[in-house]
Amino acid sequence: MKRKSVKKTRFSASSVISLLLVCMLCLLQPAAPVMAEQAGAGPAVRQNPADIYHTLASGERVFLPRDYAVPVKPTVYLTFDDGPSRLTPKVLDILKREGIQATFFVLGELAEGNPKMIQRIVREGHSIGNHSYNHEYSQLYDSFDHFWGQIQKTEDILYGIAGIRPRLIRAPGGTFGHFDPFYFYYLDQAGYQVYDWNIDSGDSKRRHVPSGEMISEVEKGPFPHEIYLLMHDGSGHDESVKALPEIIRFFKQKGYVFAPLTPSVRPIMFHSGKLLHPRFTSLPTFERNMADVTDYERRFSGGAAGAVGLAEANLEQLQSLIHQSEVAVSESAKALQLLQNPPLQVRWEAGQQQKILDLEQYDLRNDSIFVPVRQFVEGMGGTVEWNEDAGTVKVRYGYRTMTCNIDSRILTVNSVQGTEERNVLAGVYLENGSVMIQLRTAATLLGMQIDDYSLEQGKREIFISQVKPPLLALFETEWLRMRSNSFYAYMNQLVTKYSFS
Numbered sequence: 001m002k003r004k005s006v007k008k009t010r011f012s013a014s015s016v017i018s019l020l021l022v023c024m025l026c027l028l029q030p031a032a033p034v035m036a037e038q039a040g041a042g043p044a045v046r047q048n049p050a051d052i053y054h055t056l057a058s059g060e061r062v063f064l065p066r067d068y069a070v071p072v073k074p075t076v077y078l079t080f081d082d083g084p085s086r087l088t089p090k091v092l093d094i095l096k097r098e099g100i101q102a103t104f105f106v107l108g109e110l111a112e113g114n115p116k117m118i119q120r121i122v123r124e125g126h127s128i129g130n131h132s133y134n135h136e137y138s139q140l141y142d143s144f145d146h147f148w149g150q151i152q153k154t155e156d157i158l159y160g161i162a163g164i165r166p167r168l169i170r171a172p173g174g175t176f177g178h179f180d181p182f183y184f185y186y187l188d189q190a191g192y193q194v195y196d197w198n199i200d201s202g203d204s205k206r207r208h209v210p211s212g213e214m215i216s217e218v219e220k221g222p223f224p225h226e227i228y229l230l231m232h233d234g235s236g237h238d239e240s241v242k243a244l245p246e247i248i249r250f251f252k253q254k255g256y257v258f259a260p261l262t263p264s265v266r267p268i269m270f271h272s273g274k275l276l277h278p279r280f281t282s283l284p285t286f287e288r289n290m291a292d293v294t295d296y297e298r299r300f301s302g303g304a305a306g307a308v309g310l311a312e313a314n315l316e317q318l319q320s321l322i323h324q325s326e327v328a329v330s331e332s333a334k335a336l337q338l339l340q341n342p343p344l345q346v347r348w349e350a351g352q353q354q355k356i357l358d359l360e361q362y363d364l365r366n367d368s369i370f371v372p373v374r375q376f377v378e379g380m381g382g383t384v385e386w387n388e389d390a391g392t393v394k395v396r397y398g399y400r401t402m403t404c405n406i407d408s409r410i411l412t413v414n415s416v417q418g419t420e421e422r423n424v425l426a427g428v429y430l431e432n433g434s435v436m437i438q439l440r441t442a443a444t445l446l447g448m449q450i451d452d453y454s455l456e457q458g459k460r461e462i463f464i465s466q467v468k469p470p471l472l473a474l475f476e477t478e479w480l481r482m483r484s485n486s487f488y489a490y491m492n493q494l495v496t497k498y499s500f501s
């Protein structure tokens with residue numbers, strides 16, 4: 001992981017004035033949500049099955065509300081589909097040389113024949129996604145239970161090989177013209193996330209697209225803050241391997257960093273197109289499919305989930321999943337629950353300031369790390385008030401105040417950027433008299449971000465750092481970069497002193 005060390009700087013009168021100007025501009029900014037907005041329509045979630053059925057049948061998509069983390073730096077998610085093949089090790093070598101991580105959407109039938117490659121992908125910190133068992137459109141898009149069967153079959157294979165159950169799915173051929181709102185709904189309810197792409201390298205347009213053509217295709221853009229780039233490492237894609245170093249160089253020069261997809265990355269999904277394989281979903285079919293996906297969710301995605309799969313897990317395999325992407329970490333976290341339970345160290349960094357917090361009590365559940373609110377916030381220098389009668393916990397940290405109602409699970413956040421309300425769903429619960437909160441949720445709400453994880457037997461660390469205010473990200477000059485941390489600390493002081501919030 002890379003953490004920058006920031007040079008110590010002094011305030012000169014002119015810099016203070018300039019910074020104050022920026023500060024004023026910050027205050028004038030419209031309320032920008034700290035985390036990205038939720039993926040879909042919230043209110044429909046609690047409708048009865050028949051209502052949901054009719055909503056979906058009318059062509060509307062319905063998603064559970066979820067929080068996603070927006071990366072601080074412009075980020076490229078390189079994705080490789082249709083492997084593993086004899087080309088996969090070459091791709092892995094290039095990624096290793098470049099020091100970057102990517103995502104491999106693999107086919108079950110190929111994973112079956114190449115278990116070592118799957119293990120290497122995981123070991124080297126890349127993410128693995130599910131790309132169905134055999135990629136046959138006619139067997140995937142004629143009915144959802146066929147699609148579901150292939151996802152499950154592939155997942156069981158990956159679990160057997162590497163002890164992981166990927167949350168990420170890429171539809172063969174993409175979702176356009178293939179998925180209807182029912183497909184999206186079932187997968188979402190089961191706890192999966194679907195990723196299409198916003199840049200296509202064009203490497204599967206026809207056979208043997210030359211590398212030069214791919215590179216110029218990629219260089220056309222567009223270049224949003226987050227780029228989901230489609231490439232292939234299936235057999236026959238030698239030219240993609242050839243183009244890869246140049247594509248990486250291109251984005252590095254543009255100031256992009258690379259990251260693997262994880263469930264905290266906002267899914268990207270195409271708009272619906274006319275279905276290539278028209279299908280009709282009846283209400284009984286819908287109810288039957290829902291029974292399958294909720295059963296899956298209960299066994300593998302839900303709170304008690306880990307425990308079921310754990311008994312069968314090959315612990316040795318799982319223990320080797322050290323220091324990886326969050327996807328893999330959450331999977332190995334389940335296995336680690338069975339082992340001794342060392343304290344979790346949270347390492348916090350903001351400019352020159354550093355802090356190490358030992359959390360004796362914490363939970364690994366729902367693929368996430370949960371920590372006691374009080375210990376975490378007070379350890380970071382904030383305050384926590386528990387109101388027994390109201391069932392609320394109030395947290396103050398810097399210029400932010402957040403109030404969480406344990407029953408309704410509604411979190412209200414007040415900050416310089418405005419007041420924001422969100423439903424945190426499974427993000428908070430009470431245990432042994434402690435309010436437990438998902439670490440990612442707590443960190444993001446307090447204006448921090450998680451930079452890296454390291455979970456292994458006997459040692460568990462999380463690295464978090466202070467996020468720059470949104471406007472500062474726009475002033476990416478060397479001058480401001482050097483001062484932004486001091487400025488931010490200064491603004492915090494100022495705001496706290498005059499009790500804004």
Ligand SMILES: [Zn+2]
Nearest residue numbers: 081082172173
């Ligand atoms: Zn594919």
